[in-house]
Amino acid sequence: MPALAGVLFAADATDVHVLPVQGSVFMLVSAGGNITVQIGDEGVLVVDTSVAEASDNVIAAIRGLTDKPIRYIVNTHAHPDHTGGNASIAKAGATIGGGTVGAAMTPSGASILSHENVLTRMSAPTGEQAPTPTDAWPTNTYFGSRKELFFNGEAIEILHQKSAHTDGDSLVYFRRSDVVSAGDLFITTGYPVIDTKWGGSIQGIIDALNRILELTIPKKEQEGGTYVIPGHGRLCDEADVLEYRDMVTIIRDRIEDMVKRGMTLEQVKAARPTLDYDGRYGSKSGAWTTDMFIDAAYRNLTKK
Numbered sequence: 001m002p003a004l005a006g007v008l009f010a011a012d013a014t015d016v017h018v019l020p021v022q023g024s025v026f027m028l029v030s031a032g033g034n035i036t037v038q039i040g041d042e043g044v045l046v047v048d049t050s051v052a053e054a055s056d057n058v059i060a061a062i063r064g065l066t067d068k069p070i071r072y073i074v075n076t077h078a079h080p081d082h083t084g085g086n087a088s089i090a091k092a093g094a095t096i097g098g099g100t101v102g103a104a105m106t107p108s109g110a111s112i113l114s115h116e117n118v119l120t121r122m123s124a125p126t127g128e129q130a131p132t133p134t135d136a137w138p139t140n141t142y143f144g145s146r147k148e149l150f151f152n153g154e155a156i157e158i159l160h161q162k163s164a165h166t167d168g169d170s171l172v173y174f175r176r177s178d179v180v181s182a183g184d185l186f187i188t189t190g191y192p193v194i195d196t197k198w199g200g201s202i203q204g205i206i207d208a209l210n211r212i213l214e215l216t217i218p219k220k221e222q223e224g225g226t227y228v229i230p231g232h233g234r235l236c237d238e239a240d241v242l243e244y245r246d247m248v249t250i251i252r253d254r255i256e257d258m259v260k261r262g263m264t265l266e267q268v269k270a271a272r273p274t275l276d277y278d279g280r281y282g283s284k285s286g287a288w289t290t291d292m293f294i295d296a297a298y299r300n301l302t303k304k
Helices: 052-065 086-091 116-122 202-215 238-260 265-271 275-281 290-303
Strands: 007-009 016-022 025-029 035-040 043-047 070-074 111-115 140-142 146-151 154-161 169-174 179-183 227-230
Touching (some): 043 146, 070 086, 070 146, 086 111
Antiparallel strands (some): 146 154, 154 169, 169 179
8 A cells, every 4th residue: 555655646736636644545636625535445534635626636636545335434634635435435436325225225425425405505595596506515524513424444534623613613633543534624725724615613612622632642752653644735644633723722811911912903903913923824825814713713702
């Protein structure tokens, strides 16, 4: 398996880069969010599916690793850069349906699992147009704080983190492989994205980062040990999450202090509470800028 490190499928914006992590887990990097793949005798479990345009190359990358069927897809949240490939990748998979009802057991596409809030965001009330097609929706949801699976000889915990990046985020912890798939609760490419319209909050992000730190154990001299696959960016370990958690906490405290002193949003932005981290995480353009991060944090903290 390690010989596949660095394999690249296709040669355009939908490239998929395959990185063995440890145990039975691989990390696939494409144009959208990172994808986690667990492989074993029972089949394939996929965490997130990136953007729709990358689906063919994602499937090709998985087929380059194994010919076992794709059985499960787990969505860490509802954003299309993590769920865009749901329909195509699920269709390429197979789950045996049936039970004690006496009907013949027939294969269908891979089962899509998520927190129930993900289904709520991807669907719509009766009579309204859903933002995503029905074949991309989760087919199995959980509503509590966690869901457990045992697949490919490995215990897997799916842990809901409320009011964080969104209101439907999940961490996926592969206990035997010792890998956490974090979705957009943890990224290395910028400040945390707080989707306030979908129930996100800066405190929820910090709580989720602390949850990751509770799950991770470092190897000697803090390098290696439990690996963490972020929603976007490079493969990480506990030390990386710790530094990121501290950064977000420091900025939260600064903005909270400014709120207590009665400063307006414009005054907070002018004070530049993120200044010493902007060189690493800041952005003045793109889908998520530094101003947008400060704005979301400020509105969270004034609402509180």
